[in-house]
Amino acid sequence: MRQNGNTVLVEKNAGTGSGLGNAAYIEAGAELVDTPREIYDRADMVMHVKEPQPSEYELIRENQIVFTYLHLAAAEELTHILTMTGSVNIAYETIRKADGSLPLLTPMSEVAGRMAIQQGAKYLEMAQGGDGVLLGGVPGVDPGTVLIIGGGVVGINAAKMACGLGAKVYVLDTNLDRLRYLSDVMPSNCFLLMSSPAATRDLITRADVVVGAVLIPGAKAPKLVTRDMLKTMKKGSVLVDVAIDQGGCFETSRPTTHSHPIYTVDGIVHYCVANMPGAVPRTSTIALTNATLPYAVEIANKGWKKAMKENPEIKLGANVVRSKVTCKGVADALGLEYVPVDSLL
Amino acid sequence: MIVGVLKEVKAEEYRVSMTPAGVEVMKGNGHRVLLEENAGARSGFEDTAYVNAGAEIIGAPKEIFERSELILRVKEPSPSEYVLMREDQIYFSYLHLAASERVTRALTQTPSIYIAYETIQKADGSLPLLTPMSEVGGRMAIQQGAKYLEMAQGGHGVLLGGVPGVDPGTVLVIGGGVVGTHAAKTACGLGAKVYILNRSLDRLRYLSDVMPKNCFPLMSTPATIRDLITRADVIVGAVLIRGAKTPKLISREMLKTMKQGAVLVDVSIDQGGCFETSHETTHSNPTYTIDGIVHYAVSNMPGAVPKTSTVALTNATLRYAVEIANKGWKKAMKENPEIKRGANVVRGQVTCKPVSDALGLEVTPIDSLL
16 A cells, blocks of 8 residues: 555554554554544545444545445445445445456455354364264264355355365255366365255255355345254254355354354254354454455555446445445345446546 | 163263164174163264164163173263172273372272273284274364364464465474374364474374375474474374373463464373463363463363264274173183283272372282283
8 A cells, every 4th residue: 555655544453353463554654543533534545344333424524435344235224324424435245356256255255164164063062062073073983964055155165174174075056067166176075966955955964064155146045944944954963154144044043143153943053153254353354455455455546436437346346425325236125226336437 | 791881970971882883793792781771862872772782771870780790981980889899890991090099099999890991002002992082182173273263262363274365374283193193184174284293203204194285294392392382373282101191392481482362272181281381171161361372171072072982982992892791801801912901900909000100009910810
């Protein structure tokens, strides 16, 4: 950012939880600032990981760029408030490449997918409510079975970890081309199956850990395991619902937190922490900023108008611009008027 | 012979000493098996499975003590059971007497034969009934390390395997035996950078041949340990020096040089632990923090995964149990030196040298009793 000629103000202790002390920021050329107010007062572009909090609403200035995860489709009040500020809100999660991929969601999906297996392994322990199976087994003892529903970024990263532990791993996906690719790159203890209700019904009866890794962009996750189906599962098996941010793909899922991560329904342990990557900030911060930095630099260098004109990926990130909702998904979800951002550039 | 399988009475012990598959083999060898009600339930084996395999289900443990000639269990008898032990009755389980003078003295007051899983030893020096639990403990060590690195658990928030573009975590495994090898394998599978230390160059060469490329086997020296602990996110203590207390390889002083929020997993805690700051914890309160370093030192790690541990353990114990049942203890010990090394307390005499040495008791060579 500095090399590109920009000035960076960092709120004091912003990076400490991620292992990045104030001194390191100063050394890199940042100016430390005591209060968020001063940052909102002075900055042309404000960066966050999560959406602005109520205490910040009144600080956001007209024409100020806010670049962060927003998840407005599920947040009517926040959307309304942002339209009042006249600011330019660019959301990480709707920046999209030409191939349809979501480059600022991918790193967090990778982290969550990988974490899903360490949760499954841990909560299978009997003292944690699980049925007492070691996922990798040991020589002479059958390893555990992991079922991963969805072969996207979350699913493949979960499958990699489960394979690394030595489990028997099933990945279900509805796209045959994706299954062929996974079959080429995954280890031989990973079994790729076409996703169908019948395959899910069959495999959940054998699985020790089931990872819900289904994302249908812009829609709620489908409920692939119903409450009735829990009865057919092994008592003490573990469901990890990585799709919980999109409503979850198990009927019995509800969001939990890192301090109270699990609950049990019909003998089945549910892990549904909504912000999984938050537990490993040293890894997640680097993974996220590896992906956000090029966009942030481009926006800072060009200003939001030019950046959106020249880079369609950034244009798709425009969510609320000068009081207009400029993201169709958000407008549709909330029943608000949609204004194409092109009319504002 | 009448073989009795008792339910475990120790806290957090969910394993069972025989599976239905074992009952079938015992029956095939002409023995009767009595099983305490629900003994296998926590390991996933219901009474009906045992009945189908030919076992007789018994409600009261007392009846098992009264009728059985050979008693199988995972753990030692509880104090209330000492009086139930009968003359020449065989008790075959983990005993760990070297660490408990109280239990040893109590057992010498009974007229029975105590054969300990942990001192059965093969000619090559290996301990076949400790190996399976070391395998489980080693593999579990990494899932503990990964979990307790999470910030909400006290760790410093590193994902062991990293993700593309982010440096993976560093795992230091001290000791390249069974525990260490399995811990290293699991950590490699997660994608971490894994250092494994051992003092045997032959072992290091073997590990170098069989381990994945993200495993770096190094000669164990104090200097190497001092260097690597400053970089490690997870350190697994996997040192076993047979019949001796584990050396303290990381002192309290050295914790200060480590990353705040790193995790120590001391799998050697049963032998006293290999970190100065280790003290035993339980599955219900597994961790504590000293100088910013998370310590996981659960003494009975395999107990948390009984479905796996029971099968792993009984895969190894069954053949010895069958041999003892077929031949009786005297003939079995005469013909199989591995079983003879298992004799710990026989008819009131301590017959295991490491136990008598550790406790300063008189040893009676087992040969004089056969």
